[in-house]
Amino acid sequence: MGIYGAINAAVSGLSAQSKALENLSGNVANSQTTGYKRLDTTFSDLVSGGGAxxxxxxxxxxxxxxRATNGLQGDISSVDVDTYMAINGDGYFIVTSANDVIDGQTTFADTDYYTRAGDFEIDDDGYLVNTSGYYLQGFPLDVDTGNQVGDNPGVIQISKEPMAAKATTTIDYQASLPLVPKTTDYDGVSKATALLDTATVGAGDISAANEDTFIDQSISGGSITVYNSNGTPLAVEVRWAKTVNADASVPVDDTWSMFVSSGGLDPAWLEVGNVAFDDTGAMGTLTSGTTGAVNGSGDGFDIASLTIGDVTATGIEISFGATALTQYSNSSGVATSVDLEQNGYAAGDLVGISIDESGRINATYSNSQTLGLYDIPLATFDADQNLERVNGAAFKATPTSGVPNLSGGGAIKSNALELSNADIASEFAKLIVTQQAYSANSKVVTSSNDMLDSALNMVR
Incomplete structure (x- = not known):
């Protein structure tokens, strides 16, 4: 190869070390860039001819x-912004860029990009945008089923519209009624004194005139707030009165009547229905009351219309299920294990956004309801080292990277950010080696030059 070949080799070394220095300087400059993946440098030799x-x-x-380091994860740091996210494991957020604004509406480019920079925040239009200007994409969720809609992700836009009210349609009721209710009128000896005296208060609904007597002859069954179709609340207060107390000489089931308060109207208490219990304490036959009718499955009551105070709700089912309502001996004489749950709510304003580990964006409203809005997919590639780097710590798919797979990926951590995987201490150590290698190659050039001078001086 000779002296000229030595110069050529040294110059290639200078060029290679310059590229390594360029990568190092970029890594150091981006050591604080969220989601940045450092570029390492690989050196390869080119063999000169000269023999076999x-x-x-x-x-x-x-x-x-x-050499790409996409597969090397950076440290994950906790932050106090709910919409900041980090990926623990493989995968990239799918993002796109804004294209134009037409009639006040943002349009977006057709190209998808991929990034691990999860510093997303909600802008004025409800879009999730990171500091590099990329817009997060995801799958919208069906409001009723919670399942994702469609096969292709779209730009996520959080609606600021309030959540509409939902009318209560079901009250799930659970309680264990005592064998002998310790009402105010119960004398502690005779079971008859624990029963509702229908001769005094009448059968069916309880009039306002007989309300005090009814209260003394019944026990509390809990209360719950339900909502009508426009979200107006109704306070439903339940009381139970025992009407039949079976004993050995009377072979009939124990029977209770369920009442709800009318909220100061007359009648004061509305009879929902009657429930019989067998000698094991299990719920038996149900019969309709003046306000409620036995439901189709025979395990509760349907209330077509319920007026409490000046508010009316329609179409409410009180469901006991198969085993939720029982009668057992209880020394306290009150209803125990009482639990009421209903499925309605008032209208609510958006108060916050949260993201769970499955990548689901949930909206929280002022009515204490949470609604799933979007699923955030993670894209993985068979050869993500072949992705094309673009501005903003993002990448673009190439023919050699493979197509994105949206069915895998790691876990999304909210209130967190993935830091750059470029470590300054490590980069500086590489910088020392690169600097020394560059100096050594420059010495080869100067030594080759001295040798050429010596050769030329031979003919002088």
Whole structure:
């Protein structure tokens, strides 16, 4: 190869170390860039001709190529912004860029990009945008089923519209009624004194005139707030009165009547229905009251219309299920294990956004309801080292990277950010080696020059 070949090899070394220095400087500059993946440098040799055996060959030149570190995760740091996210494991957020604004509406580019920079915040239009200007994409969720809609993700836009009210249609009721209710009128000896005296208060609904007597002859069954179709609340207060107390000489089931308060109207208490219990304490036959009718499954009551105070709700089912309502001996004489749950709510304003580990965006409203809005998919690639780097710590798919797979990926951590995987201490250590290698190659150039001068001086 000779002296000129040595100069050529040294110059290739200078060029390769310059590229390594360029990568190092970029890594150091981006050591605080969210989601940044550093570029390492790989050196390869180019063998010069000269023979078929290594003994006849010379070292040759070198060239440098960049090596991606997409698969090396950076540290995850906790932050106090609910919409900031980090990916723990494989995958990239799918994002796009804004294209134009037409009639006040933002349009978006057709190209998808991929990033691990999860510093997303909600802008004025409800879009989730990171500091590099990329818009997050996801799958919208069906309001009723919670399942994702469609096969292709779209730009996520959080609606600021209030949640509409939902009328209560079901009250799930659970309670264990005592064998002998310790009402105010119960004398502690005779079970008859614990029963509702229908001769005094009448059968069916309880009039306002008989309300005090009814209260003394019944026990509390809990209360719950339900909502009508426009979200107006109704306070439903339940009381139970025992009407039949079976004993050995009277072979009939124990029977209770369920009442709800009318909220100061007359009648004061509305009879929902009657429930019989067998000698094991299990719920038996149900019969309709003046306000409620036995439901189709025979395990509760349907109330077509319920007016409490000046508010009316329609179409409410009180469901006991198969085993939720029982009668057992209880020394306290009150209803125990009482639990009422209903499925309605008032209208509510958006108060916050949260993201769970499954990548679901949930909206929280002032009515204490939470609604799933979007699923955030993670894209994985068979060869993500072949992705094309673009501005803003993002990447673009290439023919050699493979197509994105949206069915896998790691876990999304909210209130967190993935830091750059470029460590300054490590980069500086590489910088020292690169600087020394560059100096050594420059020495080869100067030494080769001295040798050429000596050769030229031979003819002088």
């Amino acid at each position: 055996r290594q003994a006849d060959q010379v070292a040759g030149t070198t060239y440098a190529t960049s």
